[in-house]
Amino acid sequence: MNTRVSVTELFSREEIKELTTASDLHGAWAIGSTWVVIAATFTSVAYYWEYAPIWAKVLMIAVALAILAGRQLCLAILMHDASHRSLFKAKLLNDVATDWLCARPIWNDLHKYRAHHMRHHAKTSLAEDPDLSLVAGFPVTKKSLLRKFTRDLTGLTGIKFLFGRLLMDLDILEWTVSNDQKRIPKNGKTLQDYATALFKNSSGAVISNAVIFGALWRVGHPKLYLLWPLAYTVPFPLFIRIRSMAEHAGMQTSHSALNNTRTTHAGPIARSFVAPIHVNYHQEHHLMAAVPYFKLPRMHDLLRERGFVIQPPTYFEVIHSLSKSENKTQNNDA
Template identity: 25%
Template structure:
């Protein structure tokens, strides 16, 4: 197998029974009844057999293709990180040079989009897709993607693995969060949906968004609020990063720029784009025996949608859930292969765009009448 290929590609077996409903089986259960798996997944990783689909779907026929598409390329990961920081640096330089109110606003909008991109790169790193060396993967992700966004790669990874394994069940941390906050429950009316996004834009939901990232953050993990215990290596690199960060802003006098161009956009504009993407990826409804009812692909996202809402091919979310070993740059090719099956159902788990036209995900998200707006479901703490 080529270097960088994720070794958990399964050949299409399904197990029986554990503490989840019958249609949500753990990796261990599948390993026990599926000996032809290529390898046992490592802790805090997900295997390509995690997704459950009852549709006619021959995974074995895709095994060779998935192996090829699962190759991680270091240069692409490093360039992806460098590109975001180049755009951020140019945006700040633009503000310093022009120093007009509209320049600050424009730069904040652009930087918020790159913050969203950095979060997507943390997601890639959580699947070990950034770099082939796992220690360097986490180091680069922490220092250049996660720490600047006030989270940690390992903290994010823990919840994200649980999300993959238990999509839309009470063991899915994303689903539990949504059920505690009615603003995540869609479809809605157009007016109601617009009010939620406006609330994001002006910071009305900032506190609820902060609660989401507490288990991912260094502070939250230190206080026992979630995530795995912090390792010695994480302690060291966070201390070095924080010292460097404070020193840099103090020496450059950049504290005001950090507040206006980084902190505020990360809690407002970025979270609005984050919500749209998350709502399209999964409806926060109870799990069914077929994960393809709960996960979606957006095939024809416009360049603006890719820039602000779905960086790094995040629009191919169903494809990602079915084969999480595939890095973002190969998801379009994987999607094309999956289109040859009968997995995709237009208007349900397959949309053309996010926001524009009758075939957009937004049309679906705003399809409720005043009487049909769903309510959160009870969850057990």
């Protein structure tokens, strides 16, 4: 295995200080602009719905779901950045504002995610990595990958995830964002205990989604709220899968982020749906997790100039490299 690289071998102390300085203004912009796009999407559907023919309505819904799912992923990435305390300088904004504005609306929990995610960074690509199941088995056959994408786009993956999250909130399964499912021992728990756990764990998501529904109801379009859970169930799992594949699938088992993590080139379409706020600079993130999102491109440029990283592949190239013909790899239909 390759040894872990020290950041002091890559950057000067002055560069490290500059790169790891967070900004409350940039954090507020990232969250605010995400919700502006979400609001604009709902507004556009509401405005054009009455005048659009049937075919245009179908197209409008498809586009709206893709945009909303892309922004849901953006909320997840903002939660991820806050888990590293790199989104805001202020702890209150990182731990409270981000939890309610980013994590809760997508049925997540910043504090539970932080505990889970820190283990991923400590054990990336190793057997103890809690996220290993998300990228295990790659490369797969093209048919296998197509089946995975089909499950994502037909809602099967999303429904499975929602059911799993419900069991986690009931304290039946251990909390995770990976595919591993571990039962929690009953230890004499009663129905009341499970109901209490559900109320405690789900109340934040219920409240935040009630606010979204209430805002749409207030402006006279409560039915539009259905687009929010539908986007979460259908396009969102596909975007999550592609993002996970690009970050770690097919990489070496190594202690070094230069070998166990991948940075991917993201054009405008990729940034809209699978790589919001520079999450595609994942190798840089694993090298120095305290670097806020808006400084990752500069960090990448410095590493390129010094010969530590190469020109990153596109998302299309990554997907192609991780899907082989039948005679080159065994089928993995996990």
